[in-house]
Amino acid sequence: MTQARRLTVLALLGAVLPVCLLVALTLIKTGGVWEYALDDVYIHLAMSEQVAKGAYGVNAGESASASSSILYSYLLAPFAGFDWHVYVPLAIGLLALMWAAVLWARLLTVSEIWTDPVWDKALLALALLGPVFLHFPAMSLIGMEHMLHVCIALLVALGLVRFAQDGRMRWYLLAAILLNPLLRFEGMALALFACGVLAIGGRGRIAVLTIVVTALPLAAHFVNMNALGLDMLPNSVNAKAVVVGGGADVVEGAGSDRLLAFKNGLKLSLISPSGRMLVGLILCLFFLLLAQRKTFSRLQIAIGATAVLAALAHLMLGAVLPFYRYEIYIWAYGAAVTVYLLAQMQPVTPTGRQLRAVFPVVALVIGGLHYPLTTLEKLPSGSAAIHAQQRQMGRFVDDYWQAPVAVNDLGHVAYRNPHYVLDLWGLASARALEARTSRTDPLWADKLAQEYDVGAAMIYRHWLADHLPPNWEPVARLKLNVPIGTLGGNIVTIYATRPESLERLVDALRAFAPTLPASATLEFL
Numbered sequence: 001m002t003q004a005r006r007l008t009v010l011a012l013l014g015a016v017l018p019v020c021l022l023v024a025l026t027l028i029k030t031g032g033v034w035e036y037a038l039d040d041v042y043i044h045l046a047m048s049e050q051v052a053k054g055a056y057g058v059n060a061g062e063s064a065s066a067s068s069s070i071l072y073s074y075l076l077a078p079f080a081g082f083d084w085h086v087y088v089p090l091a092i093g094l095l096a097l098m099w100a101a102v103l104w105a106r107l108l109t110v111s112e113i114w115t116d117p118v119w120d121k122a123l124l125a126l127a128l129l130g131p132v133f134l135h136f137p138a139m140s141l142i143g144m145e146h147m148l149h150v151c152i153a154l155l156v157a158l159g160l161v162r163f164a165q166d167g168r169m170r171w172y173l174l175a176a177i178l179l180n181p182l183l184r185f186e187g188m189a190l191a192l193f194a195c196g197v198l199a200i201g202g203r204g205r206i207a208v209l210t211i212v213v214t215a216l217p218l219a220a221h222f223v224n225m226n227a228l229g230l231d232m233l234p235n236s237v238n239a240k241a242v243v244v245g246g247g248a249d250v251v252e253g254a255g256s257d258r259l260l261a262f263k264n265g266l267k268l269s270l271i272s273p274s275g276r277m278l279v280g281l282i283l284c285l286f287f288l289l290l291a292q293r294k295t296f297s298r299l300q301i302a303i304g305a306t307a308v309l310a311a312l313a314h315l316m317l318g319a320v321l322p323f324y325r326y327e328i329y330i331w332a333y334g335a336a337v338t339v340y341l342l343a344q345m346q347p348v349t350p351t352g353r354q355l356r357a358v359f360p361v362v363a364l365v366i367g368g369l370h371y372p373l374t375t376l377e378k379l380p381s382g383s384a385a386i387h388a389q390q391r392q393m394g395r396f397v398d399d400y401w402q403a404p405v406a407v408n409d410l411g412h413v414a415y416r417n418p419h420y421v422l423d424l425w426g427l428a429s430a431r432a433l434e435a436r437t438s439r440t441d442p443l444w445a446d447k448l449a450q451e452y453d454v455g456a457a458m459i460y461r462h463w464l465a466d467h468l469p470p471n472w473e474p475v476a477r478l479k480l481n482v483p484i485g486t487l488g489g490n491i492v493t494i495y496a497t498r499p500e501s502l503e504r505l506v507d508a509l510r511a512f513a514p515t516l517p518a519s520a521t522l523e524f525l
Helices: 003-030 040-052 072-079 083-109 117-133 136-141 146-166 171-183 187-200 204-227 235-239 258-271 273-291 298-317 328-343 350-368 370-388 390-401 430-438 444-451 499-515
Strands: 405-407 421-423 456-459 473-480 491-496 520-524
Touching (some): 003 370, 072 083, 083 117, 083 328, 117 136, 117 328, 117 370, 136 146, 146 171, 146 187, 171 187, 171 204, 187 204, 187 328, 258 273, 258 298, 273 298, 273 328, 273 370, 298 328, 350 370, 370 390, 390 456, 390 499, 473 499, 491 499
Antiparallel strands (some): 456 491
């Protein structure tokens, strides 16, 4: 078996074996039921149901940009209506996992450093440990678009390295540049900097054309959002709280004062493990480029600069929040670029070669150690918590309440629910988002509930404490009997929003309570 094949096999093992373990632990925690560790995936699924019908939103007849990815809901839409639609995000994540592992192995071999025996064992270790410490296992199982984004970022890295070697542009590089911002808005920085490398390499016209082609679908999306009366940025970006630790502390004014949101986001990024990791990556690449400025080619320096600048852009404009999924694309990209540049260092003494081989392995493990630790802590328990709370809320609405309902954590309740869901947090309701963040009308929640004929609300009280209408009657509390995992709260308070719905709500909850799993308890007030 060639070295290249050995690296590919090891990368696949490093990716697949942890996933098998995590799936087994998740099924044990949930009692044999597959559940995603994030409720956000059900927002994508609910959006895809409406996209399949030619609409854009969560509720029929009401436009909303609840998804933070332009493309992902469209990828899920062709499968809407099938019973197995809910498993499509899992299938996409697992396929992307194997693709990313192959790309990671290819990036380890593309510079041909494996011809140096000093690097042999180091590359084998990088291939095996890379997927684990680049957060691949968790990203493949949460059902979100992040694993696909990692693949596209690695494809950019591979295309740029090949371009630096022989001056040829591969079609997949241009495709990856185009797809980066369509999968995640943060990918725009990497796409632009990659085009800069093409320009430096003497392909200025193609670089400009690529930027134009990349901007066209974005412009079309923004025009469509404007036509639907929506903000250019998704509600999911404008509405979400800045998450601190495992809770959800709202940064007041984050929706209306984006400068304040920027300052708080940057501060939280810099104190988080992933934020510090990105700072370390930036410093490492900066000093490497500085030390080798006379030996690296112009294109090699440009490739290193893309990682530095894209990581800086993410720290300043992106998010680095618990469960660490937003920044993973640039961590994978930066790690691949760092290994490539270390391989190009010339000349190197025997001792220097050994240090050069050991450094990326040690840096990868230290920098990414919080990823497997967080995964083991959050993923199985998060799935169990989602099953005990959000899935049960969705089941209550579908099978017992069967009428419009208000929530502040959208997902399970909205998916496959024919009844109106009033999202008080604002991901699926621009009006609710504006009312909540403007704080001009203390009765806005009650007015929207009456307008949409909402008789019940299921919310985290601490998320909306200042916005709760005084006439809403608390009826019961759904309490977790398992760790909170990835949820925003361990208690959901259920309210009757008007007197005439109280008796019906109590009857529905009494019928529902005996069907709850042991992981949840319904406590009547």
